[in-house]
Amino acid sequence: MFRKIALTAMLVCGLGTSARADITIDTFLDAGGGTNCLVGMLNPLVLPAVVLPSGFTRTTTITVVNPIPPDFNSIGGTIGAGDFSVDINNSTLGFATLAYATGSADFSMGTGVRLDFINLNPGNTSTVVALDMPIMVTINTTSGTLSSSTNVAGSGAPFPVNLPFASFTGTGNLSNVTGLSIQLNGGPNSRFAADFVLDTVSIPTNVIPAPPAIVLAGLAAPVLLLRRWANRKAA
Numbered sequence: 001m002f003r004k005i006a007l008t009a010m011l012v013c014g015l016g017t018s019a020r021a022d023i024t025i026d027t028f029l030d031a032g033g034g035t036n037c038l039v040g041m042l043n044p045l046v047l048p049a050v051v052l053p054s055g056f057t058r059t060t061t062i063t064v065v066n067p068i069p070p071d072f073n074s075i076g077g078t079i080g081a082g083d084f085s086v087d088i089n090n091s092t093l094g095f096a097t098l099a100y101a102t103g104s105a106d107f108s109m110g111t112g113v114r115l116d117f118i119n120l121n122p123g124n125t126s127t128v129v130a131l132d133m134p135i136m137v138t139i140n141t142t143s144g145t146l147s148s149s150t151n152v153a154g155s156g157a158p159f160p161v162n163l164p165f166a167s168f169t170g171t172g173n174l175s176n177v178t179g180l181s182i183q184l185n186g187g188p189n190s191r192f193a194a195d196f197v198l199d200t201v202s203i204p205t206n207v208i209p210a211p212p213a214i215v216l217a218g219l220a221a222p223v224l225l226l227r228r229w230a231n232r233k234a235a
Contacts, residue, residue, distance in 0.1 A: 022114075027199070062096045095184060117197060120154050123194035134149065137163050140179035143173045
């Protein structure tokens with residue numbers, strides 16, 4: 001019987017430690033629903049700031065680099081209905097920036113920045129089909145700025161992009177983060193006709209969350225049974 005009780009306790013403990021306490025910054029589920037993003041004569045397009053459940057405030061900017069002035073439908077998309085979707089037309093070079101501001105956030109227990117894409121089409125260079133799309137992430141802290149860049153290959157299926165904190169350069173204190181900026185398809189390697197759908201921005205951690213009350217109750221039950229069994233044996 002003791003073995004059964006011990007096994008039950010181990011199983012309940014496992015339930016309480018199976019998930020990590022990742023920091024979710026944005027799931028693009030805005031309270032007011034989705035917003036259309038169409039860059040035409042208004043360039044860059046800067047959307048109104050949105051306060052997120054995470055406590056961060058998101059400002060979205062979409063910029064056409066070429067042609068200038070932009071075509072009426074140079075870049076289209078939506079944000080806020082569960083994802084951030086951007087569609088750059090074949091003759092346009094442009095990029096999007098997600099800027100997240102906060103009074104103070106602690107990323108010190110995190111392992112990096114994770115971007116979850118539903119799909120991504122890198123588009124074209126000026127001469128050939130592109131194999132990847134550039135992404136740059138910047139973290140602002142009270143004591144400096146950290147940044148990391150990567151090129152992401154295209155995929156038609158959901159996939160994550162992880163930028164480990166070890167890959168960031170610069171100086172900063174991750175215990176006192178004031179902002180996070182994500183530039184998609186920007187810089188000197190920007191692609192024509194790139195398309196992507198992003199649905200989550202998060203900070204993965206190795207922290208195990210405290211077990212919920214139902215798990216604590218489950219942990220207590222085997223202990224009570226063990227006490228009763230021991231009392232009967234003593235009698």
